[in-house]
Amino acid sequence: MRIGELSARTGVPVPTIKYYVREGLLPAGELSSPNQARYEDSHERRLRLIRGLLEVGGLSLAAIREVLTAVDDKEKPVHKVLGAIADRLVPEHGGGEPDAETVLAREKVAQLVAARGWQVDPGGPAGESLAAALAALSRAGHGRFEEVLDAYAEAAERVAGADMAYVSRMVAREDLVESVAVGTVLGDTMLAALRRLAQVNLSARANPAP
Template sequence: MRIGELSKRTGVAVPTIKYYLREGMLQPGERTSPNQARYDETHIHRLRLVRALIDVGGLPVATVKEVLTSVDSPSDNIEKLLGTVQHALFPAPPPSQEAAMQEAAEQQVRAMIDELGWYCRDGHPAVSALATVLVSAQALGHGEFLDTVRRYVAIAEQIGVVDLDYIADRRFVDGMVESVVVGTVLGDTALIALRRLAQVSESAKRFPDRRRPEGQTEVSG
């Protein structure tokens, strides 16, 4: 197919497709003349993956490029691959004005990981990210939020099992590589959506008299 049909089938504008080609996010098509190329189903699949990472996952283009590098360099070391994708997904934390508090919080997080018996490589960005959350909560007067984080642990363990089951279900390395990306990026978005839905449902259970049909206002007197 020509680039126009590729655009029509994927909903991605031709200038955007050309940008992805220049940036190496989309493999070149088969040249049929100096100014034209032919594309196939693999290009459709890659464009859908790129748009899913950007539109659904909310990733910036630079991060998508980094993640796609992992997809295009298959490895049977899934633990290493997962780490590469996770490092790409976690933005570098901004310089902290409370370096001592950040370090203390990171020590808390590492102690919790050791207590749980979890395996985690040194320098994993999730440790700093969770520590930053704790520092922010403490600055707002919510130091007890750590207790809530501890309650998240059992849920997080089950999510980890489900995620790795999804990856392991792929028979071939290429499928496993892409499932790491899809399961991590889209999984994050799905979990946020499910959390919001669960909050709404639990709120309705706890405060039933506050429920009213949408658009209906309370009438006094």
């Protein structure tokens, strides 16, 4: 297909497609003449992935580039690629000397990981993100919120199980890593929305209108 048809199929403007090609986010089309290039279904798929990560997931183009680099890495074992993708999708925390709340929060994260037998590094990006949230709750005077941490971990295991069950259906390596990338970003958005809906529902049931 030509670039105009690719634009029509994906809803991405032609200048934006050309920008993605220049920035290395999208492979260049195959030249059919000096001024014309042909694009394949793989280009359409990659554009839809970029658009989803950008518009729904809220990732920056720099973060998307890192995710796509991991997706396209054919040398690493799949498990390491999936880990790299997950790490890049977590906001960075840390830097500087940790305060007392952060030190205590990191200890609680390590204890949680050990108690649940998770084979993860509590000091990795996801662990640091959790510690940052716990530390912020403590500073805001809501340190007792950690009482629901086990319930959150239980729910997270169930959601992760559903994620992996979906991913396990993917046969091709590219399908597998792409499904993790888009599923993690858009799945987080979906999970947050479902949580809000459930909160409103429970509040309405607990406080029925007169």
